[in-house]
Amino acid sequence: MKKVLIIGGGPAGMMAAGVASQNGHDVHLFEKNPRLGKKLGITGKGRCNITNQGNLEDFMSQIHGNTKFLYSAFYQWSPQDVVNFFMEYGVETKIERGNRIFPVSDRAYDVIQAMVQFITQAGVHIRCKAEVNDLIIENNQIKGITLCDGHKECGDIVIVATGGLSYPGTGSTGWGHKLARQIGHTVTPCLPSLVPLITKEKWVSELQGLSLKNISIRIQEPDGKVIYEDFGEMLFTHYGVTGPVILSASRHVVPYGKKPLHLWIDLKPSLDFETLDRRVLRDFETFRMKDFRNALHELLPKTLIPVIIQLSKIDPNKKVHLITREERKKLVYLLKAMKLTIVGHRGFDEAIITAGGVAVEEITPKTMESKKIQGLRFAGEIIDLDGYTGGYNLQIAFSTGYAAGSHIS
Ligand SMILES: Cc1cc2nc3c(=O)[nH]c(=O)nc-3n(C[C@H](O)[C@H](O)[C@H](O)COP(=O)(O)OP(=O)(O)OC[C@H]3O[C@@H](n4cnc5c(N)ncnc54)[C@H](O)[C@@H]3O)c2cc1C
Known part of the structure; x- marks a missing residue:
């Protein structure tokens, strides 16, 4: 013994x-x-x-x-x-x-x-x-x-x-x-892993608490090299992003430290660009006499709408039937590739696991x-x-x- x-x-x-x-x-x-x-x-x-x-x-x-x-x-x-x-x-x-x-x-x-x-x-x-x-x-x-x-x-x-x-x-x-x-x-x-990520864009705080399901993400170095891709659920916080796909991504992102990385969110991954464009066009037909700010509620969660409008640079008060084809295409691009810049990560006190x-x-x-x-x-x-x-x-x-x-x- x-x-x-x-x-x-x-x-x-x-x-x-x-x-x-x-x-x-x-x-x-x-x-x-x-x-x-x-x-x-x-x-x-x-x-x-x-x-x-x-x-x-x-x-x-x-x-x-x-x-x-x-x-x-x-x-x-x-x-x-x-x-x-x-x-x-x-x-x-x-x-x-x-x-x-x-x-x-x-x-x-x-x-x-x-x-x-x-x-x-x-x-x-x-x-x-x-x-x-x-x-x-x-x-x-x-x-x-x-x-x-x-x-x-x-x-x-x-x-x-x-x-x-x-x-x-x-x-x-x-x-x-x-x-x-x-x-x-x-x-x-030793590095924190499965940890929330910090973004440069301050508008994320407006989305704090918003959970997006069935989205896909892609994280790239500024030169285009893809670091991580995933499909699933994510969540906005007052400083950036978290949730399952982000936590998994963090394992690959944290070693970059504060080096900025691009996070692309595809809000409608099940629809390709053309199909989504047709869908937006249909909505625009339905709401043609409304202001742009009142035309996205069937497409997006309520809290996301003001941010998307802001990023689209389309006047929120513009009547939908006056939105140009080019503006609509830009909006569709935005829905397929909403861009955030990752500039860091949270610490060990918020990390699920230690890498190393x-x-x-x-x-x-x-x-x-x-x-x-x-x-x-x-x-x-x-x-x-x-x-x-x-x-x-x-x-x-x-x-x-x-x-x-x-x-x-
Ligand atoms: C919020 C959160 C959620 C998680 N959820 C999951 C999950 O659902 N599924 C999953 O697979 N993993 C999950 N994990 C990871 C999982 O908890 C860890 O992988 C696991 O606990 C590691 O077990 P361990 O025994 O090695 O260490 P720990 O669970 O960390 O235990 C180590 C123990 O050692 C003690 N200790 C340290 N130093 C000393 C000392 N000098 N003298 C005496 N005692 C000491 C500590 O007090 C502690 O109790 C999660 C982690 C976190 C933080």
């Missing part, structure tokens, strides 16, 4: 703790918050998208790099294992759009409860309000940990599952990354063991692994946590 110390009571740490304890080890879980799984509680807007049902290939296509490293952990603890696991602890699941899996109850709290039940029944010693300060290492071998209150705890294995840097209010402040660097691990540059982390080349994929310090392991978001929204990031936490808690002899 080994004494296993786990730092971090998120999904990765709890999974590692439960598995190691079930395998007969003396496991102690240290969490600095008063309760376990604080971030887990806010996942999926409080509903917790626990994993994704897509096949392995689809799954890996949603992870940004280092997929080769992940295969072993995924084979050990797959999305189906996650679903079965939660079922065993009384959390029934359902599949939603894009193969996203949620608890039937729509309550992230149930997911936390299930994990707490799992580790409690497995016999894990849970230590909340216990912030770890340092590792005790002798001759490149783990000997234990030091807590912030000065208490020392000896141990044979230490699993660092302290998360990334996103939403630091939940406890994930990047402490583990600093520690990893100090003990000689490489930490790849402890370099996978220095971790054994099957066991999550450090190749530098004997007895040290990593699990979860602290590792340089991240995916899009859709349950992929929690699956990474569960799979790497499972691998880290297994194979201890």
Whole structure:
């Protein structure tokens, strides 16, 4: 029996703790918050998208790099294992759009409860309000940990599952990354990911709260190189844009820093230019005696109309039948390619995930063991692994946590 110390009571740490304890080890879980799984509680807007049902290939296509490293952990603890696991602890699941899996109850709290039940029944010693300060290492071998209150705890294995840097209010402040660097691990540059984007155009604030469904976006460098394209839903904020397609795009945009990029929004992607032009013409026939400002309500959401009118440069008080063919064509172009300029992104406090982390080349994929310090392991978001929204990031936490808690002899 080994004494296993786990730092971090998120999904990765709890999974590692439960598995190691079930395998007969003396496991102690240290969490600095008063309760376990604080971030887990806010996942999926409080509903917790626990994993994704897509096949392995689809799954890996949603992870940004280092997929080769992940295969072993995924084979050990797959999305189906996650679903079965939660079922065993009384959390029934359902599949939603894009193969996203949620608890039937729509309550992230149930997911936390299930994990707490799992580790409690497995016999894990849970230590909340216990912030770890340092590792005790002798001759490149783990000997234990030091807590912030000065208490020392000896141990044979230490699993660092302290998360990334996103939403630091939940406890994930990047402490583990600093520690990893100090003990000689490489930490790849950490950037906020799945994060809202800031635009130059101030008129976006007029659209704050407006959600656009079934739109498509294209993001390009000023020289025209396409960085990202997507179809789905987005939302305007007082500083820029967010929502599913924007968050996914941010993974590709953030590395550009403040370098301006073009965001083109196609408000009517299902209609090509000619078809949309015919549609606008029809509306213009119907409303021919009205002012232009009163002719777009069948085409666009109410709040968007003043902005589109402004961008079209057509006089809002012009009678529709006086609008020229050229003006109408310009309007159709605008609806197919509304342009915004991205000039930055929001910070870690609004990022769903951290891109970057402890370099996978220095971790054994099957066991999550450090190749530098004997007895040290990593699990979860602290590792340089991240995916899009859709349950992929929690699956990474569960799979790497499972691998880290297994194979201890
Ligand atoms: C708003 C939001 C919504 C999300 N929704 C989803 C979703 O629906 N589906 C999905 O797949 N992913 C989602 N994610 C991502 C997901 O939450 C993370 O990928 C996941 O929580 C990472 O798990 P982890 O165990 O590695 O780290 P964390 O969950 O961050 O847990 C790390 C724990 O370590 C503790 N800790 C840190 N330092 C110390 C220390 N020195 N001593 C003791 N304890 C310490 C922290 O307090 C924390 O509790 C979301 C993230 C956010 C921010």
